[in-house]
Amino acid sequence: MFANQVKSILVSSSSCLPSLWTVNRRGMATLKMISMRLKSVKNIQKITQSMKMVSAAKYTRAERELKLALAFGDGSQAFYEQAEVTPPENAKNELIIAISSDRGLCGAVHTSVGRLIRSKLQNKSDNVKVVCVGDKARALLQRLFGQNILYVAKEIGRSPPTFEDAARVATAISDSGFEYDSGTIVYNKFKSVVSYTTSQIPIYSVSSVNSAPKITLYDSVDPDVLQNYIEFSLASQLYYAMKENACSEQSSRMTAMDNASKNAAEMIEKLSLAFNRTRQAVITRELIEIISGASAL
Missing domain, CATH: 3.40.1380.10 (ATP synthase, F1 complex, gamma subunit)
Incomplete structure (x- = not known):
């Protein structure tokens, strides 16, 4: 009987606050997109840093051969x-x-x-x-x-x-x-x-x-x-x-490649900040929903 009362309270609260559930779902989707983007930029940064090191070694050799x-x-x-x-x-x-x-x-x-x-x-x-x-x-x-x-x-x-x-x-x-x-x-x-x-x-x-x-x-x-x-x-x-x-x-x-690595670092910093803010917003919304449901009991 207690379970049925809790269920009825949650259903009534969800029907009264549909926007919270919509924002929550959108927040989770945005969080996943930012996480995928952040992972992609980090992989790009690794590639550009490796290419920079390879180009630096080739440049040293090319400069030495140019003198000859x-x-x-x-x-x-x-x-x-x-x-x-x-x-x-x-x-x-x-x-x-x-x-x-x-x-x-x-x-x-x-x-x-x-x-x-x-x-x-x-x-x-x-x-x-x-x-x-x-x-x-x-x-x-x-x-x-x-x-x-x-x-x-x-x-x-x-x-x-x-x-x-x-x-x-x-x-x-x-x-x-x-x-x-x-x-x-x-x-x-x-x-x-x-x-x-x-x-x-x-x-x-x-x-x-x-x-x-x-x-x-x-x-x-x-x-x-x-x-x-x-x-x-x-x-x-x-x-x-x-x-x-x-x-x-x-x-x-x-x-x-050096400039690309620096740009990737700046993008990683911005994406990390956006990821943390979005995650904090999602957690805050979930806590609001839990507290709202508990207070309705």
Whole structure:
């Protein structure tokens, strides 16, 4: 009989206070959603912290290897500067080599290269061909300038770039049959851990080198020697640009993952506060309902 009285009291109180039960159910659902979200953000923070540590180790190696690759870029550029090589004034065909990689989560490293090339192609895109070193550059240019893409080198960025990789790209350009009068290599030049600049390296054709004012300063420059040197110089400049870009990419990824970890920490703090407040509200509502039912007895 006592049980029936308690049951009747609870039924009457629940019928009088339907909003409390609705809020309770909503509070429990919100509590579960916050808990799931909190767990997800904590897992993301673990991933970003691990990626930051991996990028820091790769950045140290990339910076050390970049110092050894400076001679390849400086040596090739010194020859063209001393010979005063310039592109022809009536250049028709132009080649642009975009240096990127297949991997993302590294800030605006790839976007800056794609933005610079898009600005070039918007002004003159008829006789311009683009070689994409890395799939990210292809993804940025495929939609608007897919007809200008000459060659795409994939599997770039999973391991440190080597001279063999640069030689393969140079060979593919030579075997493509596209005869360019002038060209540029667009890449990211490393400055510091938190800074890089999108730069360009000019590349020249055999005819441009032959017509240079001071090419006679060098002895025994026959067509075969000059052709071989142009091919080797292109591979050397590509290797140097790939090393510069790889170092910029790793430093930018390390910074991006550090910022992501900090943002995740702030989000965890806010979600924990919301979780505790929601749990306290749910407990308070339950106590109110229990006290209300006990006082009605």
